[in-house]
Structure formats: structure tokens, C-alpha cells
Amino acid sequence: MIDIFSNTLIIIGISFDLFGCVGLIRMPDIYNRLQASAKCVTLGTCGILLGVFVKFGFSAAGVKALLCIIFIILTAPVSAHALARGAHRSGVKLWEKSVCDKYKDSVQ
Amino acid sequence: MRFIRWLAGLLFIAAIVVLIFAFLDVPFTEKLGLYLLICFLLSLVRMFKGPTPADRAVATDIFGILVIGFCGILAVSSGKSWYIDIAIAWALQSFIGVLALAKFLEGKNFDD
Numbered sequence: 001m002i003d004i005f006s007n008t009l010i011i012i013g014i015s016f017d018l019f020g021c022v023g024l025i026r027m028p029d030i031y032n033r034l035q036a037s038a039k040c041v042t043l044g045t046c047g048i049l050l051g052v053f054v055k056f057g058f059s060a061a062g063v064k065a066l067l068c069i070i071f072i073i074l075t076a077p078v079s080a081h082a083l084a085r086g087a088h089r090s091g092v093k094l095w096e097k098s099v100c101d102k103y104k105d106s107v108q
Numbered sequence: 109m110r111f112i113r114w115l116a117g118l119l120f121i122a123a124i125v126v127l128i129f130a131f132l133d134v135p136f137t138e139k140l141g142l143y144l145l146i147c148f149l150l151s152l153v154r155m156f157k158g159p160t161p162a163d164r165a166v167a168t169d170i171f172g173i174l175v176i177g178f179c180g181i182l183a184v185s186s187g188k189s190w191y192i193d194i195a196i197a198w199a200l201q202s203f204i205g206v207l208a209l210a211k212f213l214e215g216k217n218f219d220d
Binding site: 006007010011013014017018020021022024025030033034037040041044045048049051052055056059060061064065067068071072075076078079080082083085086087089090092 | 117121136137140143144146147150151153154160161162163165166167169170173174176177180181183184189192193195196199200203206207209210211212213214215
């Protein structure tokens with residue numbers, strides 16, 4: 001029963017990783033790519049590590065997997081925000097069908 | 109033309125998934141690790157092809173996240189617990205590396 005549950009969580013995580021990487025290939029713009037590939041983090045890798053925690057229980061490996069989940073959830077939005085800010089400041093253009101750019105208005 | 113490219117990519121990914129699931133003679137959890145290798149391949153394509161340096165930085169970030177998940181799958185399939193230690197160390201190193209890349213992207217005009 002525990003094996004079935006943890007394998008289901010790991011399969012959900014791997015499918016979200018696959019969809020995020022397809023979005024990394026498919027999207028037209030760097031900001032769209034960043035938004036699509038940030039889905040790899042919260043449901044992809046955290047789903048896999050949650051499956052590892054269910055598999056090992058409250059042993060050393062399971063608690064370390066929980067610590068890794070907390071660390072990833074805290075740090076992944078920070079790195080994504082820093083990348084978007086750096087790309088916008090280095091002068092990467094938006095896609096030509098983008099509607100509005102509020103960061104440029106707020107900087108000036 | 110665009111629809112044909114979309115259909116070809118979808119058929120390629122579906123063919124790899126069916127081929128790994130049906131015809132390979134390895135245990136089930138190692139098959140899951142092989143599925144994750146497709147994700148590594150896609151992010152490497154973006155890393156080689158990206159038009160701007162920021163695209164390569166995004167691909168590097170996602171590559172680090174995928175390595176953490178791969179370490180989790182290796183820990184499940186082999187039953188050894190020290191793969192999770194590698195995952196935690198890789199998470200720290202990847203976070204600091206991506207922050208350094210983002211500061212490098214800002215170039216001359218970072219002032220805070």
C-alpha cells in the first residue's frame with residue numbers, strides 16, 4: 001500500500017517535470033519560459049521528494065527529504081525572481097504579442 | 109508547418125515513453141529515472157540553443173532542480189539514504205550559483 005502511494009506521487013512529480021521541460025522548449029519568450037519551468041519545482045521535484053518521504057517514513061532519509069522540500073520551496077521563487085530581474089535589466093525584449101510591461105513603468 | 113512540427117515532437121516524446129515502458133527489462137523505479145533523463149535532454153537542448161544568455165541561465169536553474177529529483181529517485185531505487193545528502197548539497201550549490209548568474213546578467217548597472 002505504501003509502495004503504491006509513493007510510486008503514484010513519484011509518477012505525478014515526473015509528469016510535471018516533463019511538462020515543465022516541454023514548456024521550456026515550447027514557449028516563445030524568456031519570461032514565459034521562466035513561468036512555465038517554475039512548475040518543475042513546486043509539483044515536480046517536491047512531489048518526487050514527498051514520494052521519497054512516504055517510502056522511507058520517519059527515518060533519517062525521510063526527514064532529510066522533508067528538509068530538502070522546505071529548502072527548495074523557500075529558495076526557488078527567490079532565484080526565479082532574481083533571474084527575471086536580471087534579464088529585464090540586461091535588456092532582453094519581451095515577446096511582440098505581450099500586452100503590458102509594468103516593471104519598466106515602475107523603474108522609470 | 110507549425111502544426112506538423114508540434115505533432116512530430118508529441119509523437120517523439122510518446123514513442124520514447126512507450127519504448128521505455130514496454131520494451132526495457134529493468135525494475136520499475138529505474139524506469140522512472142529513465143523518464144527523468146528525457147527532461148535532462150530537453151533542458152540541455154534549451155541550454156545549447158538559447159538566443160540570449162538569460163535563457164541559458166534559466167536552463168541551468170531547471171537542470172539543478174532536476175538533479176535533485178534524480179537523486180531522490182536513485183535513493184528510492186537503490187535503498188541507500190546518502191543520495192538525499194547529495195540532493196541537499198546540490199540544492200544549496202545550485203541556489204547560490206543561480207543568484208551569482210543573475211547578478212552577472214545585470215551587468216554594469218547594478219547599484220544595490
